[in-house]
Amino acid sequence: MESKGKNLEAVQAMNRKLLLKLLQQNSMCSRANLAAQSGLKQATITNIINDFISWGLVEETGLIEGNKGRRAIGIRLKDDSxxxxxxxxxxxxxxxxxxxxxxxxxxxxxxxxxxxxxxxxxxxxxxxxxxxxxxxxxxxxxxxxxxxxxxxxxxxxxxxxxxxxxxxxxxxxxxxxxxxxxxxxxxxxxxxxxxxLAECSLKVDPERYRTVVYVAVGQGIGAGVFHNGEVFRGAAGIAGEIGHASVNINGPQCECGGRGCLTLYVSTITFLEHVNENLKKLGRPAIEHFDDLIEGVREKDAGIYPEFKSMMRYLSAGIINLIYSYNPSLIIIGDEMSHIGEQVIEELQAHMSQIIERKVVDHAELRLTSFQMDxxxxxxxxxxxxxxxxxxxxxxx
Ligand SMILES: [Zn+2]
The missing domain is CATH 3.30.420.40 (ATPase, nucleotide binding domain)
Incomplete structure (x- = not known):
């Protein structure tokens, strides 16, 4: 049970992890910055940072601008240990x-x-x-x-x-x-x-966004939920697995046993299949890779764009389910579909504001991942x- 008391070793491990996460987020800071952000006493910080330095994990970098204009010794995670x-x-x-x-x-x-x-x-x-x-x-x-x-x-x-x-x-x-x-x-x-976890460790300001959902829209679809400093996994570890949440209980059978699962409507694989059916009807050659569709979406190609709009409609239904389940303040869209760019966000916002109240949409900021890598x-x-x-x-x- 999580609510049990913690022994000294566990508290020490928790404090070390907290400081390492802060060092990772800040890239460079002073011991006083760490004290202010962690709420730990300066003496505790000094002890832990001394250990980190002796393990070759952290290094001092010379003087940096500290609190109230005072100069302080900068510290950062060593990146070659x-x-x-x-x-x-x-x-x-x-x-x-x-x-x-x-x-x-x-x-x-x-x-x-x-x-x-x-x-x-x-x-x-x-x-x-x-x-x-x-x-x-x-x-x-x-x-x-x-x-x-x-x-x-x-x-x-x-x-x-x-x-x-x-x-x-x-x-x-x-x-x-x-x-x-x-x-x-x-x-x-x-x-x-x-x-x-990557978004919330390396990109997102944890003070500003306490509950964050990352929606991976690629060859399948799933969501990860981050709440109060941790990934929220639920009882068995499948919390956020919206790919198999139904958006149509009368829909087609899914491999999971359910019907009308979101993943049957929203994935780059399904998108490509649907577009190729369209292109065939139009007497045009098939497209082999998802990345080759992107230009067609941007140019509103008649064989591609309607499928994109339809898929965004299903995706917006999935995101609304996530909003009502977890009430996140930030929703990040990533994986292959995000390669299309801001059009994804614009399309989702247009659909979502038609379906639910403006107030609900306004409380959940929606953006694309800012990672260059997946x-x-x-x-x-x-x-x-x-x-x-x-x-x-x-x-x-
Ligand atoms: Zn399913």
Whole structure:
């Protein structure tokens, strides 16, 4: 039970994690800044930061502008002491990279398109790449591996229930399968949860937005919810999994057993299929990749644009469900669909204000992700970073 008392070790671990998260958000600050933001006493800060410096985790940077114009010693997370590996698994490919504790990719990422989708084969391929990557970077201290996966993912059991449009991925115990392949801690979560964790750790002002929802609209759709400093996972870890929330109880059958699930109407895969049916009727050639549709959306192409509008209508219904379920102050749209740009936000806002009261829409700011990289890829690394910040014993020699 969460409400039980905390022993000294647990309090210490909690305070360390809090300061590491603040250092990650601030990129550079003073001990006094940390005291003000954390509410901890200056002496506690000094002790913890001394430990961090002795573990090579934090460094002093010289004088910076402090409170009331006074100069103070700047501190920041060192970006060359410890690293994590991030893996983003999607239906068509996976990508792997080494990241710093500031969530920055080091060198090139490795991407593999999935021709063979059997879980065992995919994980063997991941293992081989990671072993090569670790061998090539033997001078870097990699401390954990984070993995973001399409859902529904049962976080507490470490099992992927089923991934629509992804052959062979039913009831896959991915946590135990990956953990036995690597000597490092492996942390796995739903891609939308990884996305919201990355957004709230690296981009969003946590004081301004207490409840944030990240909606991953890609080859499937899901949402991650961040509330009061943590990812909200619910009883089994599937909170926010709106891909399988129905928007039409008389709709078509979904692979999950339900009917009219949102994912049947909103995904880049469905979008491409519908557009190609249209183009066929118009006697035009088929489009192969989602990215090749984007220009057509922007130019309001007659074979493409109506499908985009229809899909945004379903997506707005899904977002309204999220607003009424979690009442977020910020909703971020990411994954492949966000590549279209601001048109997504404009279209959603137009639909939403037709359906629900202006007041409801006004209380939930809607925007596209500001990450250049896929938030679920950075988020995979952030899963590992977040875990390490809570388990600093991994950082001691
Ligand atoms: Zn479903």
């Amino acid at each position: 410890y690293y994590v590996i991030g893996i983003r698994l999607s239906r068509k490919y996976f990508e792997i990279g080494i990241f710093t504790f500031m969530g920055e990719l080091v060198g090139e990422k490795c991407r593999r398109d999935l021709v063979e989708t059997r879980p065992g084969a995919v994980m063997d391929s991941m293992q081989k790449i990671i072993e090569d990557m670790l061998a090539k970077n033997s001078g870097k201290r990699v401390v954990a591996i984070g993995v973001s996966v399409p859902g529904p993912y049962y976080f507490n059991e470490g099992v992927i229930e089923t991934i629509t449009n992804f052959r062979g991925w039913k009831k896959v115990p991915i946590m135990s399968e990956l953990q036995k392949r690597f000597p490092l801690p492996v942390i796995i979560d739903h891609d939308a949860n990884a996305g919201v 938030p679920a890829f950075v988020g995979a690394a952030e899963l590992a970073i977040d875990y390490t910040f809570g388990h600093t014993e991994l950082l001691r020699n």
